[in-house]
Amino acid sequence: MAVIETNTKSSLHLRSNSLPSSPHPLVSQFEDNLKILNNSEGTTSLSSSSVCNKLNGMQDLNDCIGKLLQLPTEQQALSRECNERSVNDLLEGSLRILDICSIAKDFLSLSKENMYELQSVIRRKRGIETGFTVEGVKYMAFRKNMKKQIRKALVNLKTMKNESIDSSSNKDNNSSPMFGLLKEAEAVTLYSLEHLLLFISDPKGHSKHSRWSIISKLMHSKRAVSDSQESDTNEFEKVDSALLSLISHNKTSSADNFQSHMENLEICIQDLEIGVEHISRKLIRNRVSLLNIFNH
Template structure:
């Protein structure tokens, strides 16, 4: 899988020379939310706690964006200064973020459904070892197909990131400062959703992050090393590896595997809630943009 490396420097930093909106306290709040999300882009590993924190951070960010979009002065700037090209660009950007959220939601739902089948086989001893093997192979096949679909989404995501980088390199101040804020929020959200997709699909692809993580650990105390190692656990990866061992008879105990499944189930639930919340906020912001441009 061609892993897209997150580069904090790729985030947009757009400002206009005339910023009548910068005096509003919501602008400072938005910039604080952007900075918090960007500060974790170079984190050494992609863990469930990091991804959940990013989802929470995205909710705060887009709450702030929504409040800004409700301000009459910002609505006026956008309505007056956005030509047809910018209207299409902003609406297309919001739609692309929703598409990525949809990919993540579908992947989480499928993972949960097939994981429940595995749990059912174990609890009921249905089909014995053969039944477990059949469901295990089915689950791993689903994971393989899921990774393939997410790889496609990441390729599209990379193209979008390149487009945003091209946008940030243009020295064009002939647009509302709100456009700059919206595009920067889009870029940061894109990087955060990238972390989510990588966490679900290909944790082993984070080789660069893991190398830096190893260097970091050598600089910490023994206690910190243990804590860091524990926080790096990827619940999807752990279940995949344990299931492979059980199917290949390298391991015969399902007790630990049941615990791994339970941890994965809780992880998926947290991620589903977070993705659903951010999806709703993205939809709300898209509706606000549509209302502004249609009046």
């Protein structure tokens, strides 16, 4: 499983030294927003609050970028100083980020759909009927498959991050100060989206779980619940652990506990979906601005 790197600050501070000594206030605002996101990379926390904070930070950063791209001086500088390679680099980078956002939205939507199906069954079966056990195993199979897909997405995302950093440090590409700012934003956004995907999948990176069958997980549910209580679990983890306990113990009290975790997960997913959707819209808006700048 991919892990979040903690040494990103130095790799992201690649802005050209050619910026004026007294930059536009929006540049200072951009740097403040970037610093907040950079500082958050040092934490290994994968709580819903940390992920939401990153999403909010990305929104603020892209709002600032949108305002910078509306400045005539910046538009002229980008159009004049960026060569064809730089232009393609920026446009490809924005497209890659939008693809990752789309992947994250798909995973969140699928999680919500499967969660609703499970909630519907538990309301009817109260966790003591065979029907719920079947649906519970189906949900765990879905989670296992989704984690596998996210691992693949994280491998691709890591490649994107490396390419973004290499492009930022390439003197042939980095002909414009604004280009440097946009590449910094691209890199930190990719790190933040990695954080989101890890949160949705397996925050602890327990790759050994992939070797377990669904039945093996049910047999080890007591241990799974105990392990989850010993660490800071997120909403996805809590539902997984509570579901294992519910299926193996078949207790109504466990059903009540599971239902509570499911309600919390529903709220969490809704918040994340809203955050990713807002970021996607801002990214699209900024991409359109870049296309307009380079086409004129």
